[in-house]
Amino acid sequence: MSRVRVLVGTRKGAFILTSDGMRERWDVTGPHFGGWEIYHLKGSPADPNRLYASQSTSWFGQLIQRSDDGGTTWQPVGNTFTYAGVPGTHQWYDGTPHPWEFKRVWHLEPSLTDPEMVYAGVEDAAIFRSTDGGANWEELPGLREHGSGPRWQPGAGGMCLHTILIDPSNHQRLFIAISAAGAFRTDDGCRTWRPINQGLRSEHIPDPTADVGHCVHRIAMHASRPGVLFMQKHWDVMRSDDSGDSWQEVSGNLPTDFGFVIDVHAHEPETIYVVPIKSDSEHYPPDGRLRVYRSRTGGNEWEALEKGLPQRDCYVNVLRDAMAVDSLDSCGVYFGTTGGQVYASNDAGDNWTPIVRDLPAVLSVEVQTLS
């Protein structure tokens, strides 16, 4: 029988939640790495027992942990993230040049086929890769050095590379997103990159349609249609039907188009989910009501999903890496909040229940569907 393993990164450790295919009763283990910030942990699609975790604090810096038994035991692996060459400067918040400095790993994206290969998206924004299970890390500098890097600027959370998507039909093509530089694509295995931000409009930058400078919060893709991308930008929900060459707004009837997460149903490529947040100055749901919005039309037409979610006095946030889906027949949808709840729906969003509700603030949620 199928099982589901939910990997939860929080401000004070990692937690692993497991259930059978019914997804009604859950076992919770953790905290792993108690007291440390776990920005992200994710399993290898090629070997589900191989997990990678990003562990950090302001006191002791960055560690990477690896598990070879599905999260029961862990071992620290390499934590040297050195930029290639002389990294130069990007823009600081006030527009002055600021030297590139490594701060932390935001996102780990294992290869689709090789458990030993994993990409890391870091702050200050760059992409690294390990081909030996995390023992050694090498920057792939073509992104940082492609030309627009000196114009990149941090968002409020730092200048982080937070999204890495690998095209399952062409592993030489990757999409990444940086706050607040925008989205970028490589078609040659990370050697060269180009911005893919045409159609984005951001009023908080001097030229609202500039090629870089957009605060992209998250990008999502369905594996069967890797040329179709969905984006939650700072404001605006967007879609691209040409691998990011151009974008159209699909915010439609959302109550607010600010938010962080976006994800795609496992079996319906036009069914997408967002969690609207009131505004960029008030990071909580409108009206104190936590609602997921689902579009079955790839955007524009949205329905509120609220059964089982708090509909009064709820002022949590849902951060950019904190939503995921499983691939069981009835698609499961999961998200975590800054209030420490992890909500799950085993019926594609119609009904929700908290798997666990008193964790530290949730930074990331990933799901593994296990046979």
Place this chain on the structure above:
Amino acid sequence: MRIRVVLPPHLRKLAQVGAELELDVEGAVTQRSVLDALEAAYPMLRGTIREYGTQKRRPFLRFFACNEDVSHEPPETPLPLAIATGAEPFLIVGAIAGG
């Protein structure tokens, strides 16, 4: 020289050691030689006390020796005799902060 080192709790757990550990240090006992020996014995601590590249002490950590804060001493300065002989431990202390 066999010296004693006390790590902050998070690093004890990471290195899987108790409240205090002992190290053999070759030559002069200095901050640098102690930390070099510590990282050689416990490679998982590399980068957690001193930053990679610059080898600078992480800003939220302090080094105490014989009731003195020696954090700002040059790393090659000899530590007190009581540290070098193991009579007193070399303390690596994390800044106190809530949250």
